[in-house]
Amino acid sequence: EPEVTQTPSHQVTQMGQEVILRCVPISNHLYFYWYRQILGQKVEFLVSFYNNEISEKSEIFDDQFSVERPDGSNFTLKIRSTKLEDSAMYFCASSGAHRGLREQYFGPGTRLTVT
């Protein structure tokens, strides 16, 4: 069964450093998403991406964040200058269609620890 994969599973970085979180969505999906979950809090939407551009982003997704689909398979989330409060589990998801017509498939997550 096809699945979404994410690498690395755990990333430790120092404050101010740049990190790139990588995701490989399901191959025939067209819509891609990033969510995050700070320890003890709800899973929060960050950004959705379709046709090589951002469809929607949350207030959290400020200028420090960017997303890219550099090739036909990868989908990345970059944080330019990490802060302590960026420590969280980051989930990538993909779907074949939006507006609730198709469910989103999630990866196992990358745990980002900023020290």
Added chain:
Amino acid sequence: AQSVTQLDSHVSVSEGTPVLLRCNYSSSYSPSLFWYVQHPNKGLQLLLKYTSAATLVKGINGFEAEFKKSETSFHLTKPSAHMSDAAEYFCVANAGGTSYGKLTFGQGTILTVHP
């Protein structure tokens, strides 16, 4: 604005007894609703979805949920718990409307199953 509230952060049951995980939602639109499960070190797996067809929705592993518009609820049930059901469960809504598939999560319910 849309929100999802899971009424219990932890639920503990004995193996073979019924499971009830409670979820209430609020939405300006007619939402699509989902239940996801997360086992340790695994991605979020879709259990079932409601998309305005039948109000009683059957999912995988014997789970089902009933959409009650009058109560704005979407509770998850299973007649008989199994040890393998121990996991964290998320009630999730998709607002539809102009949202490009953005999901809103409840805070999660950890289900413990005792032998």
